Amino acid sequence: MKDIEIGRSGLRGSQIALGCMRIDSLADADLAALLTAARDEGITVFDHADIYADGRCEEAFGRALDAGVVRRDEIVLQSKAGIRPGRYDLSGAHLIAAVEASLRRLRTDRLDLFLLHRPDALVDPDEVAAAFDELHAAGKVLHFGVSNHSAGQIALLAGSVRQPLVADQLQLSVAHTPLIDAGLNVNMASAASLDHDGGTLDYCRLHGITIQPWSVLQHGYFAGSLVGSAEYPALNEELSAQAGRHGVTPAAIAVAWLLRHPAAMLPVVGTTRPARVRELARAADVELTREEWYSLYLAAGNSLP
């Protein structure tokens, strides 16, 4: 698997990241097997958030780091904060405290990348900027980004923060495509023409912000895996046909669909099984044709004007 630059930061990481949101379900030995499989496939980017299982995912990863399962200087470690029970909180004091708590749980002195997990209606960009400055100056965070932020929200923050925003982590799978639909349905009166995010895909491309798709195999909001779902018979038929042609699994084709987009996205896969990490990593070896990409988009139930 090749490395890509994340944003225009000089920070390099693998084309596919391993999401660690579900690793609290694993015994330490099983987590070691998962991380070893990822490392062997060339996956170097690991995604966390302070809220995943109330910090237990970060704690488990910290134990694996301590045990030497993966080496700190060989990985890109990223985490997120800003979601609290019943509210969002991008106040400076919360961001600083959250990063420090993540560092303690992860048993490391720095995050390579720290993302604001969700937009906060009460955000003060200057306060975020001061928090970023403090975290950056202390060497606790090397690079910054956002998650689930629209183009306008990124622009608002970018007007204040001194460090470049290098990534936006957004929900995107072949069965969940609001980021893409509006751009294909300009001028139409259909629901697909609704721009839900203010042109975030184009904005990120224009400003060199790496989109990190999350829930790359899910449909709906954690409604289950699109692969094998009875709700998507045509999509599964097309995934299987393409999988057969490329010699990979249907799930790998769903990831290859994201990698085929010229925005150089960095999909975050969330499996907890080493065998599936190996399967999904094969997506990096597949380059779908334009026809294959559109066939999957249409088979997912979309139409083109």
Ligand SMILES: NC(=O)c1ccc[n+]([C@@H]2O[C@H](COP(=O)([O-])OP(=O)(O)OC[C@H]3O[C@@H](n4cnc5c(N)ncnc54)[C@H](OP(=O)(O)O)[C@@H]3O)[C@@H](O)[C@H]2O)c1
């Ligand atoms: N920024 C955000 O707001 C946000 C939100 C959600 C997630 N995330 C990040 O994105 C990562 C991925 O999210 P996700 O876990 O929802 O993504 P996902 O990769 O779409 O889903 C993984 C889940 O699908 C299951 N699965 C079923 N069939 C599978 C197959 N053939 N191949 C692989 N997995 C299959 C996995 O089970 P097994 O474990 O049994 O394989 C696992 O429970 C998270 O870990 C987290 O880091 C970010």
